[in-house]
Amino acid sequence: MENLTRTQIVLLVLLVSFVTSLATGIVTVTLVNQAPPPVTNTINRVVEKITPGENLVTERIVTSEEKSVKVIKEVSPAVVSVIATKDIPVVERQFINPFGDDDFFKRFFPDINIPQYEQKGVEKKQVSSGSGFFVSKDGLIVTNRHVVEDAQAEYSIIMNDGKKLSAKVLDRNPAQDIAVLKVDGLNFPFIPLGDSDKLNQGQTVIAIGNALGEFQNTVSVGVVSGLNRMITAVGSASGPEDLSGLIQTDAAINPGNSGGPLIDLSGKVIGMNTARAQGENVGFALPVNLVKRDIADIKEFGKIKYPFMGIRYKVEETGLIIQKGENQEPAIQPGSPAEKAGIKEGDLMTEFGGVKLDQKNSLGLLLSKKRVGETVKVKVKRDGKEMIISLILEERPSGV
Numbered sequence: 001m002e003n004l005t006r007t008q009i010v011l012l013v014l015l016v017s018f019v020t021s022l023a024t025g026i027v028t029v030t031l032v033n034q035a036p037p038p039v040t041n042t043i044n045r046v047v048e049k050i051t052p053g054e055n056l057v058t059e060r061i062v063t064s065e066e067k068s069v070k071v072i073k074e075v076s077p078a079v080v081s082v083i084a085t086k087d088i089p090v091v092e093r094q095f096i097n098p099f100g101d102d103d104f105f106k107r108f109f110p111d112i113n114i115p116q117y118e119q120k121g122v123e124k125k126q127v128s129s130g131s132g133f134f135v136s137k138d139g140l141i142v143t144n145r146h147v148v149e150d151a152q153a154e155y156s157i158i159m160n161d162g163k164k165l166s167a168k169v170l171d172r173n174p175a176q177d178i179a180v181l182k183v184d185g186l187n188f189p190f191i192p193l194g195d196s197d198k199l200n201q202g203q204t205v206i207a208i209g210n211a212l213g214e215f216q217n218t219v220s221v222g223v224v225s226g227l228n229r230m231i232t233a234v235g236s237a238s239g240p241e242d243l244s245g246l247i248q249t250d251a252a253i254n255p256g257n258s259g260g261p262l263i264d265l266s267g268k269v270i271g272m273n274t275a276r277a278q279g280e281n282v283g284f285a286l287p288v289n290l291v292k293r294d295i296a297d298i299k300e301f302g303k304i305k306y307p308f309m310g311i312r313y314k315v316e317e318t319g320l321i322i323q324k325g326e327n328q329e330p331a332i333q334p335g336s337p338a339e340k341a342g343i344k345e346g347d348l349m350t351e352f353g354g355v356k357l358d359q360k361n362s363l364g365l366l367l368s369k370k371r372v373g374e375t376v377k378v379k380v381k382r383d384g385k386e387m388i389i390s391l392i393l394e395e396r397p398s399g400v
Contacts, residue, residue: 064204064265067265068204068206068221068265070267071206071263071265071266071267072206072208072219074267075133075191075208075261075263075267076160076208076217076219077159077160077161077189078133078134078160078188078189078190078191079131079132079133079160079191079208079209079217079260079261080131080132080133080134080141080157080158080159080160081129081130081131081132081157081158081210081216082129082130082131082132082141082143082147082148082155082156082157082167082181082210082259083126083128083129083155083156083157083158083164084126084127084128084129084147084148084150084153084154084155085124085125085126085127085153085154085155085156086124086125086127086150086152086153086154087122087123087124088122088123088124088125088127089119089121089122090119090120090121090122090123091117091118091119091120092117092118092119092120093115093116093117094115094116094117094118095113095114095115095116096113096114096116124154127150127153128147128150128153129147129210129256130143130144130146130147130148130209130210130256130257130258130259130260131143131147131208131209131210131256131257131258131259131260131273132147132157132181132259132260133190133191133208133259133260133261133269134188134189134190134191135190135191135193135269135291135295136188136190136295137186137187137188137189137190138185138186138188139182139183139184139185139186139188140180140181140182140190140295140298140299141157141167141180141181141182141183142178142179142180142181142259142272142291142294142295143179143181143258143259143272144177144178144179144258144259144272144273144274145172145173145176145177145178145179146177146241146258147179147258147259148169148172148179148181149172149179154166155167155168155169155181157181157183158216160216160217165183165184165185166183166184167181167182167183168181168182168183169181170182170298170302170303171294171298171303171304172304173294173304173306174304174306174396175306175364175368176243176286176290176294176368177233177241177243177274177286178272178286178290178291178294178304180294180295180298180304191261191263191267191268191269192267192268192269193268193269193288193291193292193295194264194266194268194269194270194288195270195288195289196247196270196271196287196288196289196290197287197289199224199227199247199270199287200224201223201224201225201226201227202223202224203223203224203264204221204222204223204264204265205221205222205223205224205249205251205262205263205264205270205271206219206220206221206251206262206263206264206265207219207220207221207222207249207251207252207253207257207260207261207262207263207273207283207285208257208260208261208263209253209254209256209257209258209259209260209261209273210256210257210260211252211254211255211256211257218254218257220251220252220253221251222249222250222251222252222281223249223250223251224247224248224249225248225249225250225281225282226247226248227247227248228244228245228246228360228361229244229245229246229247229248229284230242230243230244230245230246230359230360231243231246231275231277231284233274233275243274243275243284243286244360244362244364244365245286245287245290245365245368246274246275246284246285246286246287247262247270247271247284247285247286247287248282248283248284249262249271249283249284249285250281250282250283251283252281252283253273253274253275253276253283253284253285254276255276257273257276258273258274258275259272259273260272260273261273262285262288269288269291270285270287270288271285271286271287271288272285272286272288272291273285274286289369290368290369293368293369293370293371296371297371297372305371305372305395305396306368306372306395306396307367307368307370307371307372307374307393307394307395307396308336308337308372308393308394308395308396308397309336309337309338309363309367309391309393310332310333310335310336310337310338310339310394311331311332311333311336311338311343311349312324312325312329312330312331312332312333313331313349313363316348318348318350319348319349319350319357319381320348320349320350320357320363321346321347321348322343322344322345322346322347322348322349323345323346324345330345331345331346332344332345336394337391337392337393337394338391340391340392341378341389341390341391341392342389343378343380343389343391344382346382347380347381347382348380348381348382349363349378349379349380350379350380350381350386351377351378351379352366352367352376352378353366353370353376353377353378354377367393370393371393372393372394372395373392373393374392374393375390375391375392375393376390376391376392376393377389377390378390378391
């Protein structure tokens with residue numbers, strides 16, 4: 001290398017630089033040509049993963065819609081309008097001169113006529129309407145108590161095909177907005193009853209009823225917005241009524257829908273439409289498990305038997321204090337299930353049937369889920385000690 005001339009050295013450097021650049025260029029081109037395929041394949045794989053997902057979402061929407069349509073077709077024949085009719089006086093209006101045949105006054109007041117009303121018999125007229133639904137093929141129908149609360153009215157149902165049948169009110173639940181009717185006949189379409197204890201928020205539901213009293217079998221679809229709601233319902237002839245344990249839904253429940261079914265996507269009743277709030281998209285339904293209890297009573301006893309404990313109490317944060325009434329009525333009614341079981345004045349009741357008593361699980365709500373004759377265990381605190389007491393529920397006496 002020492003014998004190389006300056007010119008040779010320069011040429012050698014240029015040669016090495018050229019070879020190095022050439023090699024680098026080849027590597028760079030090779031890497032550039034090789035790099036895109038993996039990136040392209042990755043993008044394709046991502047797209048392939050997303051595309052089926054989009055199709056699946058579309059399929060789920062279609063399936064849900066198809067389910068709703070199918071369920072509505074299946075259950076609609078079992079949904080009825082409940083009509084109340086009553087003898088309404090026919091009043092005739094006539095205008096008479098208050099001075100009768102007195103010509104003296106007629107001369108001064110010839111054009112004075114006073115309306116006079118006179119009853120000319122009676123005629124049957126529709127006074128109210130609601131909704132209901134068949135729960136058995138032999139003609140049992142359930143509706144809201146406030147739909148059939150007028151004991152002086154006559155009731156009939158109009159079926160989905162327009163057929164009108166006379167209906168008899170078998171009984172009205174004194175503590176829940178439930179009534180059971182009966183029409184004569186066999187092989188009526190009916191809707192199976194589900195289990196409202198298994199409901200979840202967000203679950204799709206369908207409300208069906210006689211909207212506004214004239215649009216038969218109007219359908220609205222929504223979701224379960226909330227569970228175990230408490231409200232004060234108005235609009236009943238008997239005045240405001242406290243209702244608890246209700247299902248809240250955004251499915252439209254309009255006037256006239258009362259008593260109609262709230263259905264799940266399996267085609268089972270999970271509630272009975274009962275009330276709507278003043279706000280939009282807020283409706284309430286009674287859980288079907290309460291309705292099932294009354295149906296069972298009707299089938300077994302021919303009437304609704306409401307369970308009874310026989311205690312007076314004050315609600316505290318920790319439970320129910322058994323105490324006398326405001327007018328010193330006894331805390332424990334003589335001969336009641338509570339007295340027979342050994343519950344005493346001053347006891348603090350904390351649980352009923354294994355459920356803690358609180359604002360959402362009131363004694364009235366828990367009691368409404370039980371039947372006469374059932375044995376229930378209640379937990380009480382007495383003198384600082386907890387104890388479990390078993391009692392047998394009896395039928396609530398009339399007037400209590």
